[in-house]
Amino acid sequence: MFESKSGIFYIAGIGFFVLAFVSNALVPWLMYNDIPEKTVAELINPNLRYQFEDLARRYPKAFEAAYGKPPGGDAEHDAWWNEKCGDALRVGHKIYVGEGCWHCHSQFIRPVSNEEQRWGPVSRSAEYQNELQRPVLFGTRRVGPDLCREGGRRSNDWHAVHFFKPDSLSQASPMPEYPWFFDGSADRPNARGLAIMTYIQWLGSWQESYPYYEAYVESALPKPVPVKADAEAAEGEAAEGEAEEGMAEEAEAAAEATPSDVAPAAETPANEAPAAEATSAPETPAVEGAAPAEAAAEAPK
Numbered sequence: 001m002f003e004s005k006s007g008i009f010y011i012a013g014i015g016f017f018v019l020a021f022v023s024n025a026l027v028p029w030l031m032y033n034d035i036p037e038k039t040v041a042e043l044i045n046p047n048l049r050y051q052f053e054d055l056a057r058r059y060p061k062a063f064e065a066a067y068g069k070p071p072g073g074d075a076e077h078d079a080w081w082n083e084k085c086g087d088a089l090r091v092g093h094k095i096y097v098g099e100g101c102w103h104c105h106s107q108f109i110r111p112v113s114n115e116e117q118r119w120g121p122v123s124r125s126a127e128y129q130n131e132l133q134r135p136v137l138f139g140t141r142r143v144g145p146d147l148c149r150e151g152g153r154r155s156n157d158w159h160a161v162h163f164f165k166p167d168s169l170s171q172a173s174p175m176p177e178y179p180w181f182f183d184g185s186a187d188r189p190n191a192r193g194l195a196i197m198t199y200i201q202w203l204g205s206w207q208e209s210y211p212y213y214e215a216y217v218e219s220a221l222p223k224p225v226p227v228k229a230d231a232e233a234a235e236g237e238a239a240e241g242e243a244e245e246g247m248a249e250e251a252e253a254a255a256e257a258t259p260s261d262v263a264p265a266a267e268t269p270a271n272e273a274p275a276a277e278a279t280s281a282p283e284t285p286a287v288e289g290a291a292p293a294e295a296a297a298e299a300p301k
Contacts, residue, residue: 038130040086047152047210051201052085055156055194066191085198092199093132095192106139107148107203120149120204120213143174149204152211159197161186
């Protein structure tokens with residue numbers, strides 16, 4: 001048997017099976033066996049807390065009905081938010097799995113086809129070492145976009161409308177409607193709606209690049225420059241402004257001058273008459289009952 005072609009292929013098949021088992025199952029288990037699995041309480045971060053508190057601000061009645069009012073006191077207040085956020089995460093994860101969202105949305109960015117330019121940084125093993133990745137939601141296809149870096153991309157209002165009526169935001173979207181997440185309208189999410197939105201906003205919230213997951217590259221297009229006519233108009237306005245300022249300063253200086261400061265017209269040489277006329281002070285209106293010098297002093301400046 002072992003000397004025939006079928007026997008050789010049989011032994012080779014067993015050998016490849018053992019190799020695949022060791023490389024794909026045993027080695028990863030040995031690599032990550034010592035890494036503790038994070039609990040939901042350890043997964044709460046400031047980015048997620050912001051989104052969760054935003055739900056309370058946007059939908060106060062629905063939030064109070066689902067989670068109650070936050071207590072007073074800083075330490076107790078913070079602990080309350082973390083506890084309720086953890087509860088919402090657990091429920092949202094169960095809803096996500098139960099509704100079969102992972103059938104159409106993957107949660108694994110692969111190092112192929114420039115996926116990091118579409119969805120963000122390639123997924124790392126440590127990201128899946130937590131309670132909310134049981135079962136692992138890698139997904140097998142993408143009818144919709146990958147959700148591994150969805151948190152922070154869109155507002156809670158956007159997600160509410162998208163769950164309530166997807167095609168109102170994404171034309172011809174194959175995503176079904178989820179009216180049971182709401183009490184009649186998109187602005188009235190119930191406990192399930194708040195929980196699923198909390199879970200969606202958690203995805204990727206641990207990334208340093210949150211919420212701008214893709215690398216930002218400045219556009220190579222030239223920056224717009226003012227049109228020539230606009231530039232000339234702007235220069236003309238600036239020149240007019242400077243001229244007006246100069247005239248105002250001259251008028252103010254002339255108003256402050258007394259008659260003694262101004263040379264008599266008779267003493268002005270004939271060849272300097274135009275210049276003298278151009279620089280002579282304007283006539284100051286006389287003030288009733290006052291001497292000429294006093295009238296000049298009391299004239300408005």
